[in-house]
Amino acid sequence: EAAVTQSPRNKVTVTGGNVTLSCRQTNSHNYMYWYRQDTGHGLRLIHYSYGAGNLQIGDVPDGYKATRTTQEDFFLLLELASPSQTSLYFCASSEGPSSGNTLYFGEGSRLIVV
Amino acid sequence: GEKVEQHESTLSVREGDSAVINCTYTDTASSYFPWYKQEAGKSLHFVIDIRSNVDRKQSQRLIVLLDKKAKRFSLHITATQPEDSAIYFCAASKGNSGTYQRFGTGTKLQVVP
Numbered sequence: 001e002a003a004v005t006q007s008p009r010n011k012v013t014v015t016g017g018n019v020t021l022s023c024r025q026t027n028s029h030n031y032m033y034w035y036r037q038d039t040g041h042g043l044r045l046i047h048y049s050y051g052a053g054n055l056q057i058g059d060v061p062d063g064y065k066a067t068r069t070t071q072e073d074f075f076l077l078l079e080l081a082s083p084s085q086t087s088l089y090f091c092a093s094s095e096g097p098s099s100g101n102t103l104y105f106g107e108g109s110r111l112i113v114v
Numbered sequence: 115g116e117k118v119e120q121h122e123s124t125l126s127v128r129e130g131d132s133a134v135i136n137c138t139y140t141d142t143a144s145s146y147f148p149w150y151k152q153e154a155g156k157s158l159h160f161v162i163d164i165r166s167n168v169d170r171k172q173s174q175r176l177i178v179l180l181d182k183k184a185k186r187f188s189l190h191i192t193a194t195q196p197e198d199s200a201i202y203f204c205a206a207s208k209g210n211s212g213t214y215q216r217f218g219t220g221t222k223l224q225v226v227p
Contacts, residue, residue, distance in 0.1 A: 035217075041219060042120070042203060042217040042218050042219040042220050044217070045214055045215075048214060059115070059216070097210075097212075097214070098207060099207040099208055099210060099212075099214060099215070100145075100146045102148060102163070103148070103150070103158075103160065103215065104159075104160075105158045105159065106157060107156075107157045
């Protein structure tokens with residue numbers, strides 16, 4: 001089964017602060033994704049990547065950067081965190097494009113911006 | 115872009131009864147419809163999917179129905195058990211590689227004894 005590991009699991013930062021969320025998958029999947037989960041919105045895609053060095057924007061990319069350094073590692077960067085970015089963030093991976101493939105999710109990173 | 119609506123935000127059923135969760139989508143080109151389960155305080159995991167070339171799929175107690183004309187798909191959980199209590203998310207996507215799954219808002223299912 002796919003293994004996706006996120007860190008940190010919990011983070012509190014101040015408005016304007018700098019946050020990096022990390023994700024590592026160990027199943028040689030090409031595709032990786034960052035979603036945020038908010039009550040009333042379900043899961044919304046922020047960024048995704050189909051390989052090292054590649055980055056694609058999702059539906060809610062504003063205020064976020066991402067970088068895929070290797071096939072295994074995908075990072076989400078919040079350079080000037082705002083309270084609206086308080087959320088539960090999930091990383092996911094898939095063997096092929098998610099348009100036809102199952103997503104495997106990490107355990108989630110809860111971010112609070114005060 | 116594609117919008118996926120999940121109509122029931124909460125659903126309560128008695129143990130042993132069936133539960134039905136409904137979703138609709140807007141893009142007629144959508145062809146892949148997975149369902150994910152999120153237990154309390156945990157991550158999401160895949161439970162079942164259906165592709166547009168069929169209108170029904172079953173995996174043990176889970177049945178997914180797809181009505182392409184109505185742009186509607188549904189998850190049926192038969193003979194519900196307490197461990198079925200969770201939030202269920204539907205998703206939809208087109209078949210081409212430049213697209214990705216979009217999710218509904220989730221349905222919290224509670225199975226009561």
